[in-house]
Amino acid sequence: xxxxxxxxxxxxxxxxxxxxxxxxxxxxxxxxxxxxxxxxxxxxxxxxxxxxxxxxxxxxxxxxxxxxxxxxxxxxxxxxx
Amino acid sequence: xxxxxxxxxxxxxxxxxxxxxxxxxxxxxxxxxxxxxxxxxxxxxxxxxxxxxxxxxxxxxxxxxxxxxxxxxxxxxxxxxxxxxxx
Numbered sequence: 001x002x003x004x005x006x007x008x009x010x011x012x013x014x015x016x017x018x019x020x021x022x023x024x025x026x027x028x029x030x031x032x033x034x035x036x037x038x039x040x041x042x043x044x045x046x047x048x049x050x051x052x053x054x055x056x057x058x059x060x061x062x063x064x065x066x067x068x069x070x071x072x073x074x075x076x077x078x079x080x081x
Numbered sequence: 082x083x084x085x086x087x088x089x090x091x092x093x094x095x096x097x098x099x100x101x102x103x104x105x106x107x108x109x110x111x112x113x114x115x116x117x118x119x120x121x122x123x124x125x126x127x128x129x130x131x132x133x134x135x136x137x138x139x140x141x142x143x144x145x146x147x148x149x150x151x152x153x154x155x156x157x158x159x160x161x162x163x164x165x166x167x168x
Contacts (some may be wrong), residue, residue, distance in 0.1 A: 007082075007085065008082060008085075008086065009082070012082060012086050015086070016086065016089065016090070019090055019093070020093060022092055023094065023097055026097070027100075027101075028157070029151070029152070030101050032151060033144065033148045033151055034101075034104055034105065034108060034144075034153050036147045036151060037108070037140070037143055037144045037147045038108055038112070040113075040143065040147060041110040041112055041140065041143055043156050046091055047115050053143055053146040053147060053150070054146060054149075055149040057151050057154065058150060058154060061154050061158075075138075
């Protein structure tokens, strides 16, 4: 990032840094929304009712959390053996 | 300096919005091209245009539903996490 030390005082630099972090977090959420839109669009070619799309997003999240729990389970089992 | 700071924030926000809109345009064009223009001819027929228009509307609708569902879901997950940590 550009050096802003000459332009802004420390407090303002901190504020700007936090602002950029928030913007990046928003951008990550937006990127996920774009990704799910693309995925769920391909997933239901003919049906596009709201509930189908909502189910697609929620089941993807379930699947994602499930995979994470599977990985944790495997790690636990590896540690025990 | 406050004005400079606000200008900078506006700039960042605007660039983020533009990037987001461009991505949405690119994806919807690709998806609707694939769906509507199966055999590219010498020009876009009226039927092609009608298909593209309705496809684009549907894509935006899908985007909005996904946005609502996803934000509701991450809010719920975050609350569950808070609950687990505090109990």
